[in-house]
Amino acid sequence: MNRIDARFNELRSRGETAFIPYIAAGDPILDRTEQFILDFEQAGVDVLELGVPFSDPLADGVVNQEAAQRALQGDVSLEDILAMVKRVRQGGCELPLLLFTYFNPVLAYGLELFAAAAADAGVDGVLCVDLPVEEAEEYRQRLQDKGIATVFLAAPTSTPERIKRIAEASTGFIYYVSRTGVTGVQERVEDTVKGAVGAIRQHTDKPVAVGFGISRPEQAAEVAAYADGVVVGSAIVRLIGEHGNHANAIEQVGAFVRSLVDATKSVRRAAS
Amino acid sequence: MNEHALSSETHDYPYPDSKGRYGAYGGKFVPETLMPALTELEDAYNRAKDDEAFQRRLRRYQKDYIGRPTPLFFAERFTNRLGGARVYFKREDLAHTGAHKINNALGQVLLAQAMGKERIIAETGAGQHGVATATAAAQVGLECDVYMGEEDMARQELNVFRMRLLGARVIPVTAGSRTLKDAINESIRDWVTNIGNTHYVLGTVHGPHPYPMICRDFQKIIGEETRRQLQEKEGRLPDVLLACVGGGSNSIGLFFDFLGDPGVRMIGVEAGGFGIDTQRHAARFAGGVQGTLHGAMSYVLQDIHGQILGTHSVSAGLDYPSVGPEHAYLHGAGRVQYVYANDDEALEGFQLVSRLEGIIPALESAHAIGHAVKIVPAMKPDEIVVINMSGRGDKDVQQATRFINPAKEDL
Numbered sequence: 001m002n003r004i005d006a007r008f009n010e011l012r013s014r015g016e017t018a019f020i021p022y023i024a025a026g027d028p029i030l031d032r033t034e035q036f037i038l039d040f041e042q043a044g045v046d047v048l049e050l051g052v053p054f055s056d057p058l059a060d061g062v063v064n065q066e067a068a069q070r071a072l073q074g075d076v077s078l079e080d081i082l083a084m085v086k087r088v089r090q091g092g093c094e095l096p097l098l099l100f101t102y103f104n105p106v107l108a109y110g111l112e113l114f115a116a117a118a119a120d121a122g123v124d125g126v127l128c129v130d131l132p133v134e135e136a137e138e139y140r141q142r143l144q145d146k147g148i149a150t151v152f153l154a155a156p157t158s159t160p161e162r163i164k165r166i167a168e169a170s171t172g173f174i175y176y177v178s179r180t181g182v183t184g185v186q187e188r189v190e191d192t193v194k195g196a197v198g199a200i201r202q203h204t205d206k207p208v209a210v211g212f213g214i215s216r217p218e219q220a221a222e223v224a225a226y227a228d229g230v231v232v233g234s235a236i237v238r239l240i241g242e243h244g245n246h247a248n249a250i251e252q253v254g255a256f257v258r259s260l261v262d263a264t265k266s267v268r269r270a271a272s
Numbered sequence: 273m274n275e276h277a278l279s280s281e282t283h284d285y286p287y288p289d290s291k292g293r294y295g296a297y298g299g300k301f302v303p304e305t306l307m308p309a310l311t312e313l314e315d316a317y318n319r320a321k322d323d324e325a326f327q328r329r330l331r332r333y334q335k336d337y338i339g340r341p342t343p344l345f346f347a348e349r350f351t352n353r354l355g356g357a358r359v360y361f362k363r364e365d366l367a368h369t370g371a372h373k374i375n376n377a378l379g380q381v382l383l384a385q386a387m388g389k390e391r392i393i394a395e396t397g398a399g400q401h402g403v404a405t406a407t408a409a410a411q412v413g414l415e416c417d418v419y420m421g422e423e424d425m426a427r428q429e430l431n432v433f434r435m436r437l438l439g440a441r442v443i444p445v446t447a448g449s450r451t452l453k454d455a456i457n458e459s460i461r462d463w464v465t466n467i468g469n470t471h472y473v474l475g476t477v478h479g480p481h482p483y484p485m486i487c488r489d490f491q492k493i494i495g496e497e498t499r500r501q502l503q504e505k506e507g508r509l510p511d512v513l514l515a516c517v518g519g520g521s522n523s524i525g526l527f528f529d530f531l532g533d534p535g536v537r538m539i540g541v542e543a544g545g546f547g548i549d550t551q552r553h554a555a556r557f558a559g560g561v562q563g564t565l566h567g568a569m570s571y572v573l574q575d576i577h578g579q580i581l582g583t584h585s586v587s588a589g590l591d592y593p594s595v596g597p598e599h600a601y602l603h604g605a606g607r608v609q610y611v612y613a614n615d616d617e618a619l620e621g622f623q624l625v626s627r628l629e630g631i632i633p634a635l636e637s638a639h640a641i642g643h644a645v646k647i648v649p650a651m652k653p654d655e656i657v658v659i660n661m662s663g664r665g666d667k668d669v670q671q672a673t674r675f676i677n678p679a680k681e682d683l
Contacts, residue, residue, distance in 0.1 A: 108577060155303070
């Protein structure tokens with residue numbers, strides 16, 4: 001079974017919520033990313049979103065744009081990222097890994113070749129931020145043939161018909177974007193998010209994770225009370241931007257990630 | 273690739289299809305948040321198309337505000353100099369604000385108003401689309417923010433001033449290459465964030481469906497007028513249509529009405545920059561491959577890993593790494609030929625037409641002139657070429673002083 005599905009099943013049986021951090025692969029260099037992966041596994045992270053840096057990240061706020069720029073300064077490619085994933089898998093890492101990418105690098109790789117290489121490396125899922133379900137037919141087929149989950153975004157603007165379609169097309173989990181906007185931190189999670197997650201659940205039993213704008217442990221705990229997963233990106237990426245090159249980067253970032261894991265796990269929902 | 277042969281009748285032309293595709297190109301490659309807004313826009317546009325009151329209002333603005341129809345001018349001295357076919361200029365440079373951009377900007381601003389939007393945003397490269405949008409927004413009384421790359425703001429200071437004078441806010445974009453592509457990224461980020469009250473006036477036939485269709489439909493009046501005007505003057509169709517291609521709106525505007533006329537050759541001229549061997553150009557068909565950027569599948573200048581490459585052109589309006597998806601289709605179908613003119617050829621055309629015709633063309637349009645200089649002398653005297661003079665060059669005079677010294681040039 002796909003590691004993402006296995007993890008959500010396990011969490012569900014315990015009434016726990018998944019904690020899902022996002023980092024940009026190759027920021028500041030790929031070796032550092034590898035160290036973060038291994039530390040996050042120790043920290044109790046459930047799924048890691050690995051951002052594939054892209055030159056024109058139009059869905060991202062400034063924190064993630066700068067991270068992509070830092071990674072691209074080191075010429076990190078999708079190919080390099082897959083090779084790194086393969087290395088950590090060979091070292092015994094079992095942390096479920098989801099690539100968070102724009103479509104063009106995947107298209108440039110070639111859909112079929114990419115699906116084969118990602119499966120071979122040990123990638124568990126892919127989310128293409130600028131690939132809506134309408135455009136994703138071949139992509140879904142290629143990835144699902146290789147046992148790779150295809151996660152799609154649902155947004156506050158999505159109509160009920162679209163939510164239904166997104167829920168059907170998503171495997172692994174459904175990623176609910178908690179606000180209309182780009183990635184980044186915000187002061188509070190909007191009141192409408194809980195209701196929106198409930199509305200998605202009317203269409204599906206698949207796990208629903210919430211992201212975009214969650215940045216602090218208390219926000220993570222708040223969302224963990226009703227969602228199956230909590231995604232925190234920019235707040236961690238900002239910390240990597242500040243400390244990524246320092247000798248104690250792993251400790252600095254690891255401590256913050258642990259505080260988010262603890263907050264997420266402090267909440268228990270009904271097991272099922 | 274699934275490319276259909278074009279039918280001889282434009283009204284049978286099947287693109288975009290129900291998925292917003294032009295053959296293999298186009299579509300909607302955007303984050304989910306935008307998808308419902310694109311559907312809303314398409315619905316509103318389809319309603320406006322059938323709404324007689326909207327169409328009457330649009331026609332009135334086209335006539336009394338933009339100044340349409342723009343003239344079709346026989347460029348006699350230019351024709352005599354080249355010594356081949358008879359050359360006409362379609363004078364979009366005489367449209368209000370000095371370029372064809374107003375055709376689309378005004379149409380979309382009227383549409384935004386019909387949709388009940390309070391705020392307009394736009395991206396701009398050379399500044400012409402920004403000026404056109406700021407102008408239309410001022411005319412109907414909507415708030416307007418324009419994103420412009422810092423590098424372009426420096427190249428086009430005059431247009432920055434014009435936009436501010438028109439009451440728009442010009443927001444500098446400091447990310448990436450600080451040019452048009454980054455301004456589009458920033459506009460899309462703004463639109464995602466403010467989708468409830470904001471309409472994004474995209475300035476060319478690029479972006480996710482329905483933008484390429486809407487922009488084309490507002491620009492196709494250029495070709496419709498050209499057909500009528502040439503019929504009056506010459507009693508026949510043109511042999512060759514020439515237009516520069518950045519995103520591709522002025523060229524589609526001229527070409528579209530003639531797609532069903534097999535005897536009319538069409539040539540789109542891209543920016544060759546310093547020459548395509550130098551990697552410093554914006555010739556997408558000569559140097560690009562299939563890819564997705566800014567919501568559309570098309571030709572894109574990119575590296576082997578799918579990262580978008582920087583571009584170069586002396587004209588900011590052609591300095592863009594992708595091209596409208598309908599052009600990608602027309603390229604594949606062989607209906608339109610795509611060539612490029614380098615910076616120096618464009619600058620030569622810029623000076624030649626200024627001296628021979630008393631018309632200072634935009635540096636963008638000067639690329640089409642640069643190509644005319646190459647092909648017209650070999651054509652027959654009874655053949656007819658129409659060049660889209662897509663904009664006037666006043667905005668480029670400052671930039672041109674860096675490259676040429678008219679007093680010393682002997683043509």
